[in-house]
Amino acid sequence: MGAKVVVVGGSSGIGLGVAKAALGRGAHLVIVGRSQDKLLQAQRTLAADGHVETVTADMTREAEISAAFAGIGSFDHLVSTAGAPPPGGPIADTDTDEIRRFVDNKLIGAVLLAKHATRRIKRGGSMTFTSGINKDKPPVPGGAVVSAIAGSFSYFARALSLELAPSRVNIVSPGWVDTPMFDELVGDAKAVYFDAMAAQLPIGRIATSADIAPAYIHAMESDFTTGETLHIDGGQRLI
């Protein structure tokens, strides 16, 4: 690959897996997140794989994102896996501020990234954002908001890929992945959830970040893939 790749969310979980895979293909890597501690920890984790720059910025704050891209300069590929855990529980009981925070930290953040990345992305580069299985198999009850937001990403990519051509825009939609976000969501109950899901999945196990990274690499490297949603879920949509 040998390209300059910006991974927003590269300090943890799926993004960290993408960062490692991109370094393995010779990328010049920049990882972006809110917590400098998490970024430095990820930089140490990735040190054996290659050189990594870190940029501290919150994708929900436009001034920070604008400054981050100004500092990064021109680049080839943007990946964003940044997002917050979704609100749960029946809609009648869901706190409206919590819904707004989630929408901000998933959809609006991605829109701001695209807006400011556009000014720096090299001709023929790509942007890849992250949706998720909840649009296809909503957790019940309480899945309506996350389902709506995750589903909207595919339409965002379709329209934006036409607007920004020849830059390409794609979405990766993972099934369940063993990451710190899952620990945050279900805590000690994670093993019970994972065992039950693994028993149903055609692939027979829960994904690691390394299982998901190839979809992002494909989205970056395939010159003929644009406006597409790449599902990588071990067959979770089918069960």
Ligand SMILES: NC(=O)c1ccc[n+]([C@@H]2O[C@H](COP(=O)([O-])OP(=O)(O)OC[C@H]3O[C@@H](n4cnc5c(N)ncnc54)[C@H](OP(=O)(O)O)[C@@H]3O)[C@@H](O)[C@H]2O)c1
């Ligand atoms: N894990 C799953 O099973 C799963 C399944 C389907 C879809 N997804 C989606 O995949 C994405 C990544 O999930 P993950 O499991 O890898 O989560 P994770 O381990 O919690 O990682 C999230 C990353 O995003 C960064 N981030 C969060 N909010 C940010 C913001 N406002 N600005 C900049 N960076 C931000 C975090 O760093 P800081 O906290 O330091 O900012 C962290 O690096 C999420 O959007 C999630 O909805 C996950």
